Amino acid sequence: MINPADLLEPLAWSQSTILCLLVLLLPLFSFIVIAILPNTQAKASAWVGMFMTLIASIISVHLLIAGWQGAGIHSRVEWFSFGHLPPFTVGVLLNDPALLMLVVVTVISFLVHLFSTAYMAGDAGYKKYFGFLGLFTFSMLGIILADNVLVIFIFWELVGLSSYLLISHWNHKESAIKAAKKAFIVNRVGDVGFIIGLAILWSQFNTLDLEALKVLMQASTIENGQWIAGAHSVSLPWLTAAGICLFLGAMGKSAQFPLQVWLPDAMEGPTPVSALIHAATMVAAGVYLMARVFPLMSIDALTFVAIIGSVTAFMGAIAALAQHDIKKVLAFSTISQLGYMLMGMGVGAYDAALFHLFTHAFFKACLFLSAGAIIHALHDYAHRADIHFDAQDMRNMGGLRKYLPFTFIAYLVSTLALIGIPFFSGYLSKDALLSGAYAWADLMSERTLSWHYLVPDLGFITVVLTALYMVRQLLLVFFGDFRIADERSIEANIKVKDVPWVMKTALSILALMSFGFIWSLNPLNHSLSWFLSALKTPTILVPGMNGNWQNNLVELAEHNHMQVTVISVFMIVIGGLVAWFIYRPKGKYAINYFSRQGASNVWQWLSFNNWYLDEIYNDFIIQPIEVLSQKLQLLDTKVIDNFIDKFAIFNIILGHLTAWVDRNIVDGLVNFSVYFVGRVGLMTKSMQGGKVQSYIALAFVGILIFIFWIIW
Amino acid sequence: MSSEYYFILAAALFCIGLAVIITKKNAVMVLMGVELVLNAANINFVAVNKNNLVSLDGQFFALFVIVMAAAEAAVGLAIILKLFKYYKTTELDKINQLKG
Numbered sequence: 066m067i068n069p070a071d072l073l074e075p076l077a078w079s080q081s082t083i084l085c086l087l088v089l090l091l092p093l094f095s096f097i098v099i100a101i102l103p104n105t106q107a108k109a110s111a112w113v114g115m116f117m118t119l120i121a122s123i124i125s126v127h128l129l130i131a132g133w134q135g136a137g138i139h140s141r142v143e144w145f146s147f148g149h150l151p152p153f154t155v156g157v158l159l160n161d162p163a164l165l166m167l168v169v170v171t172v173i174s175f176l177v178h179l180f181s182t183a184y185m186a187g188d189a190g191y192k193k194y195f196g197f198l199g200l201f202t203f204s205m206l207g208i209i210l211a212d213n214v215l216v217i218f219i220f221w222e223l224v225g226l227s228s229y230l231l232i233s234h235w236n237h238k239e240s241a242i243k244a245a246k247k248a249f250i251v252n253r254v255g256d257v258g259f260i261i262g263l264a265i266l267w268s269q270f271n272t273l274d275l276e277a278l279k280v281l282m283q284a285s286t287i288e289n290g291q292w293i294a295g296a297h298s299v300s301l302p303w304l305t306a307a308g309i310c311l312f313l314g315a316m317g318k319s320a321q322f323p324l325q326v327w328l329p330d331a332m333e334g335p336t337p338v339s340a341l342i343h344a345a346t347m348v349a350a351g352v353y354l355m356a357r358v359f360p361l362m363s364i365d366a367l368t369f370v371a372i373i374g375s376v377t378a379f380m381g382a383i384a385a386l387a388q389h390d391i392k393k394v395l396a397f398s399t400i401s402q403l404g405y406m407l408m409g410m411g412v413g414a415y416d417a418a419l420f421h422l423f424t425h426a427f428f429k430a431c432l433f434l435s436a437g438a439i440i441h442a443l444h445d446y447a448h449r450a451d452i453h454f455d456a457q458d459m460r461n462m463g464g465l466r467k468y469l470p471f472t473f474i475a476y477l478v479s480t481l482a483l484i485g486i487p488f489f490s491g492y493l494s495k496d497a498l499l500s501g502a503y504a505w506a507d508l509m510s511e512r513t514l515s516w517h518y519l520v521p522d523l524g525f526i527t528v529v530l531t532a533l534y535m536v537r538q539l540l541l542v543f544f545g546d547f548r549i550a551d552e553r554s555i556e557a558n559i560k561v562k563d564v565p566w567v568m569k570t571a572l573s574i575l576a577l578m579s580f581g582f583i584w585s586l587n588p589l590n591h592s593l594s595w596f597l598s599a600l601k602t603p604t605i606l607v608p609g610m611n612g613n614w615q616n617n618l619v620e621l622a623e624h625n626h627m628q629v630t631v632i633s634v635f636m637i638v639i640g641g642l643v644a645w646f647i648y649r650p651k652g653k654y655a656i657n658y659f660s661r662q663g664a665s666n667v668w669q670w671l672s673f674n675n676w677y678l679d680e681i682y683n684d685f686i687i688q689p690i691e692v693l694s695q696k697l698q699l700l701d702t703k704v705i706d707n708f709i710d711k712f713a714i715f716n717i718i719l720g721h722l723t724a725w726v727d728r729n730i731v732d733g734l735v736n737f738s739v740y741f742v743g744r745v746g747l748m749t750k751s752m753q754g755g756k757v758q759s760y761i762a763l764a765f766v767g768i769l770i771f772i773f774w775i776i777w
Numbered sequence: 778m779s780s781e782y783y784f785i786l787a788a789a790l791f792c793i794g795l796a797v798i799i800t801k802k803n804a805v806m807v808l809m810g811v812e813l814v815l816n817a818a819n820i821n822f823v824a825v826n827k828n829n830l831v832s833l834d835g836q837f838f839a840l841f842v843i844v845m846a847a848a849e850a851a852v853g854l855a856i857i858l859k860l861f862k863y864y865k866t867t868e869l870d871k872i873n874q875l876k877g
Binding site: 753754755756757758761762765 | 795798869870872873874
C-alpha cells in the first residue's frame, strides 16, 4: 500500500521554477501597478501591461526552448496540513503541454495588449481594461502552471472573474451587464460539477496533487464492483463519476453543450478581449484541464466527453450558419472548434486535441483581431460619414477587401486554417483529430455498425458546415459591394480608412502562425509534425483499463489517415462550393442581404437562435424557478410571516400578563415585607430612647418577668 | 416580733428607692435612690440572720454593703461631676446622646 504522505515530499526549486513564477507574477504585477497608477496616466498603463507581458513571453519562449522534450519541472512546497491527513502541497508542474500553453498565453496576451492600444484608444475605461487584462493573464498562467487540482480550481475561478469583469467592460450597456452575469452563472453550473469531482478524488486519495494522484490511481484496484484505493472503497460508478464531474467544469469554461449559451453573449466585451479570452485561451482551459487529468479518466467518462464534444461541434457549426453579427459567427465557430478538441480528448487523441488547441488559439485570435480591426475601421468610417449603424453587423459590410487589404489577407489565411485547407495549420490538427475519432469508433464498435460512428460522422458534417459558414462570412464581409455606403448613398470620397500599424503587426504575427509549415515540415501529413511527434499521450492509469486500448487507437489512426484526409478535403470542397453558390457576390442572397430580417424559415431561425437553447432554459429552468420563488415568497409572506406575527402577539399578551403579576403580586410581597420591617423598626426604636432611667425600668420589668418565669 | 415586718419594710424601702431611681430627674437624686435600695437589702440581711445565734454573717454582710455603698457613692459622684462638666447639667432627661 502506498502512503500518500510519501508522495507529497517537498520538491526542490530550480532556476526554471523561479522563471515560471516570474512569468506568473509579471502580469499580476502589471495589474497591481495599473491599479495604483492615477487615472490621468492611462497611456502609461498600456505601456506597463505591454512591457510586463512582453517580458513574460520572452521568458516563456526561453523556457520552451530550454525545456522542450525535457523531463519537465516539478517543484512544490508544503502549504498546510491538518489532522492526520497527508500535507497539502502547492507547486509548479511544467511539462511539454504546459510549456506550449505558457508561450501561447503570454504571446497572444502580448499581441492583444498591442492591438488594444489602438483599438481601445480614447475609451473611458482604458486603464481599467489593461489592469483586468493583466489579472486575466495572471490567472490563466496559474491554471497552466499549478500542480494541484485545487489550486487549478482557484485560478479557474479567478479566470472566470476576470472574464466577467472584461465582458462587462462597457458597464453602461444593459446587454453587456446581462452577458457578464450570464457567463458567470452558467460557469458556476459547471464549477459545481468540478468541485464534486475534486471531492470524489479527495475522499478516495486524500490528495489533489496531480503527480500523486496518478501514482495512487494506478495503485487502486477494482474488486467485486468496488473501487478500492488504500483504505477507501466506493462502488465502481464513482470512478467514472469523478471523470465526468471534472469534465463538467470543462463544459462550463469551454462552452460545451448544454452550457454553451454564455459564449455568444460574451461577445459584448471588447473585441480584443473576445480574441484573448473567449477564443484563444480561457475557453481552451477546459481542454487543458482535460489534458492535465487525462490519465485519471475512465473509458466511460471519456466516451461521455467524446459524445458531448461532437454534439457541441455540430450544434455550434449549425448555429454559426445564419448569424449576421461578425463576432457571433466567430463565437459559434469557437464553440464548434472547442467541441472538436474535447471530442479529441474523449476519443483518446490527446495529442491531436492539444495540437488543435494551439493551432486554433492562433488562427481564432487572428480572426477575432481582424474582426476587431474591421469594427474599428467601420466605427471610424461612421464617425467621418456622420451616420449611425451597427459596426458588427455583416449586413452593413461587404467589399471591404479593397479598403482593408492587409486585414483581408490575415482573415483569409486564418479562415483557410480554420476550415482545414491543406498547407494551413488547421488542416493538420483537424485531420489528426478526425483520424483519432474514426479510429476510436472502429475500436469501440469492433467494426460493426453502432452508434459510435456518430461521433466521427458529426465531426465530418461539422467540416462541411465550417467551410460553409466561414466562406459565407468571408464573402459577405470582404466581397461584393460596400452595402451601407450604397444604401445610405454616402459620398464616394469618404472611404474606409486602413487600420493603424500596431493592429497590423499583431495580425501578421498571428496569421503567420496559421501556416502549416510552422507546425510541420511536411504540411500534408500531420504525423510528421514536430508537434505531434514530440507530444506523448500519457497512459490512462485508471484501474481495469485494457493496456492495449491506446496502442490500438494509434495504430488504427495511422492506418485510416489517408481515408480521413480525402474525405475531409472532399467535405471542405463541398462546403466551400455550396457557400459560393448561395452567397456569391451579385447572387440573390447577397443582393437582398442588406434588408434581410433575422432568418426566413424554421431551420434558419433554429440556427439564428442557437437551437433555441436560451428559450428552452428560459421556459424550463428560469421560468419554473421564478414561479417557484414567487410561490415560496407567497408562502413566506402569507404563512410563515403570519405564524410569526401570531406568535409575537401571543408573546406580547403573555408579557402583559407577567407584567401585571410582577407589579401586583411580586412587588406587593416585597413592599409588604419592607413595610412590616419598617414598622417593627419604628416600634423597637422607641425603646432605645437614650434615657438611662427607662432602661433601668425595662431591665427591672425584665428581671421581674424572669423571676416569675422561674418561680412558675 | 416576726421577721415578715422587716421584709415588708425592706420591700417598701426597695420600692421607694426604685421609684426614686426611675422618676427623679437629677442624677444626684438617682444616686440617693440607689442608697435606699442598698439599705433595703441590708435590712433583709440583718433580718434573715436575726435568729442565728452562732454566726453574725448577715450583720457582717450588711457592714460590707455599707462600705461598698460608700465606695460606690464616691465613684458615682465623680461620674456625675464629669457629666456636669461635659453637659453643663445633671438632668438625666437631657443626657440622651444614645437615643436611637
